[in-house]
Amino acid sequence: MPTKQRRLTSPTADDVRAWHRVRSAALAHDRPGDPLPTLAHVRASLTTVGPGSRLALWLVHGANDEGVATAKLRLPAAEGGGRLASVELTVHPAHRRMGMGSRLLATVVAAATEENCRRLSTEVLAGTPGESFLATREFVPALRLTWQRLVLAEIPERIVKLPDVPHPGYRLAAWEGAPPDALAESFAAARAALADMPSGGLEVSRTRWDAERVRMTAELAARRGERLLNHAAISEADGSVAGYTKLTLPAEADEGGDGGAGDASSARARAKQLDTAVVAAHRGHGLGLWLKSAMLRHLLDAHPEVTEVVTNTADDNRHMLAVNAALGFRPLRRTVAYQLTLPA
Template sequence: MDKVQRLRDVSDADVAAWHEVVAASVAHDFPGEPAPTLDQVHGQVTTSGLSSRHLLWVARADRTVTGVARLRLFEGTGRRHLGEFTLHVHPEHRRRGVGTTLLRTVARAARDEQRRTLVVEASSRTSGAAFLEANGFLCALSLSLLLLNVAEARGVEDIVGTEHPGYRLTRWLGMVPDDLAEAFAEAKSTMGDIPAGKMNYGTTTWDTDRVRDMAEVVEKRGDTLLTVAALHEKTIAGFTELMIPVGDGTRAIQYDTAVVSGHRGRGLGLWVKAAMLEWLRAEWPAVLEIETDNAEDNAHMLAVNERLGFRPLRQTRQYQCDPRMIH
């Protein structure tokens, strides 16, 4: 019988065992996809994330780690109801109750923390989706996972060179410059109207402290954060963010892209994303691919990504459940 242990002081051996489980899980479920590196896993299990803390568990059979789970507990007004978790079981130890034991552990901790909503993501082509549905989770948002070969992106130079009267491009590495911090926080606050299906994410308030804290969290993990923005006078009309993971940074991960409502319909989303690609090609040639996901009903952003050459990789789903329903 596998025993579940709470990790409090994470050792190098814990990180290595966690990485082994996650790497084996990814290799089994997504053949050909790059697995997280040891450095990336270290960042994930030692850094809780913005405005949150996390709890970690491992399942063991004798001395072998058979499964891992991480519960992220959001703090701050508007999100204290929410817990987000990830769960991996080594392929050689599946269908033995390891996943169920870990899930019950996560749900019990969420109840103890007075969380009303648990959210988790699973690919529609793996057994994870059926496992969640069997345990009372409901699909609240369907996502299209997309991938772009940076070298094959279409029309980058022409798009960047297109004139947008009244607007100009700017960019920064890591933390937002002080003179743009307030404008950037205001622009980030506009993301509340991005399609999110029935997901109960709660509300997030962005201010200058929060945008700085976000950059600090990324830096603490060892990752690299890039931002390109379109300026209109003293405001940020639109922006896009990209994260290059520590270690094998050949595949970058798209973070937020948004255009402020009063500036939509001018092609600014396409403009800033093309400018990001131009920057990558010039200064980060090791980045070969960009991964992004879009809500399937976000037709505008799907069209932008298709225009640049993103191709469908797979479908994924966001699930949610009241932890009181899991026993």
């Protein structure tokens, strides 16, 4: 089947609709039961990028000019920073095994090589043809992840009460979006605690966190239409952030179109648990479980529209997997991060 591969510089409304069609069809096929993305969510994912990154986008059109495949390549914004790139490549289920995925990946690899990147990573569902597709193209498995889901109606009663359990020397704080100015620097320092998070054989960029970058990250979530919720454990000794947990509430319903209100309603019912970290000097006090339970109770009290939370954790991170299990999270699916070494 003849196809046309096109690099997008500024995605139009038609481009976004075509991208949404491919992404929705692939998710419905590969992850049945998961909420589908809204048009607004797809638009935001193609037009907003975090600090230190930039995007390169490709859309493949089929015989009737409909979208049949997409690729989103995340590149470092400037020289340095490890020269690591990642790609999200999607082929419509009705157009798989026709060679377009191979051709599109070749285009992406060439672009990342031209940008002097050293590694290219991507993530696929474990046990699917995506693994053999990558393995035969010199990608190697670098990190295995377990995705977990928590149905809020099934949270154990003891978890709901955990925030009331005193943790001598610490107090809880919560905010939405960027941290209060008084906590911005120590929150950035706590973010750096993720540097020792298990990452298997996956090479990851080491981000320099400061108050400005923390604020930029919160602003990015707002531009995507998401609400960023934060809970932190504050050390009574010096007022610094000893640990934190973050969660995003999905965007509001978009203005309609493909995947309109029904998909938006489904998506709004699911929140995404992001990173949780405790500064090394404050570990061993149960702060991670305390923080995550406080976040969950906040959802129950303040956001009844949210019915479930999903998260992903490296299989090597046994401690966080145990914390999640104690909270009531259950396995949802498994994915594998693959990495390709690019030509020098």
